[in-house]
Amino acid sequence: MNRSKEKRTLQRMINSLFSEKAFIKINSIEDIKNLDDLLGQEIRLSEKNSIYITTDTRLILRSITKRLISFYDLEEYITFSEVFLNLEKVYADYLLNNKDLANMLDDVYKLSKTEIHTYNNLMCCEGVKLKNVKILNCGKYRIVPSDLSIFNEAYGKHDPNFYKMMKDYLWIMCSEEGSKKKVQQKFDYKTNLITSFLNICFQTVNKKSIFSYRIQVLNSSSTHKSRQPRLQWKPRCEDNSFSFAFPSFSIAEIDSELLEYFRVNLFFDSFFNILQCKEALLHKPICKGFFSDIIFK
Structure with a gap:
């Protein structure tokens, strides 16, 4: 990538966001009703003040987001949707406060960088147990027995109900760098690879029981029908969160x-x-x- 050329291209795209052609004049409530995509075309400047952009401007925002992620090498650390929301926030700020457009690209980058941290992740794993093995190391990922002390550290407090959801499973753990959403994506992707490979290993050496094994991490792509609890926290036990999802599938x-x-x-x-x-x-x-x-x- 020619970074100087790409930065000039991005700056031209940013400048176009502030031209008169970028906006739709709203004279009545009917003009708002006739918008192609009300939520997509609204830029909120404050709680009571909004401005509306054209569908072409919306496409330019998406294109800027994609190119900005590539320009700053953010693809492995933050999602498109998160950067897009940051771009919208900065865009609204610049419209409201008439700031120097030369700084807008860097401001979006700086805002996005504030969301990138190292997060620990923990989810349940079913269909496998450890015998005479305390920890199953899978690269930097680990599969371990449930442990109340780990739960309390991760969640930041003792909660018997949440722990009860997880205590009867093995846990798969690791830390990844990125935004909260990106780290979850990385964790789900890699844990799916690990459990899929374990399935292959077992089915290869146990041909008579090939249909008996279903090792999986309990995330939104698993066949587990109940809740799939997840813990995420920073190494210093900050920003702790406990959440759970239900299955959702796509056809391959x-x-x-x-x-x-x-x-x-x-x-x-x-x-x-x-x-x-x-x-x-x-x-x-x-x-x-x-x-x-x-x-x-």
């Missing part, structure tokens, strides 16, 4: 392009060749270092 669609990606980037064919090879079951180095060397690179 495979087309020829995606299948080719699997074959080129995810050793798709080689994986099934390994499964078909009897000797592979006894060849321990196949899985050695899998979590740290492949999943978390």
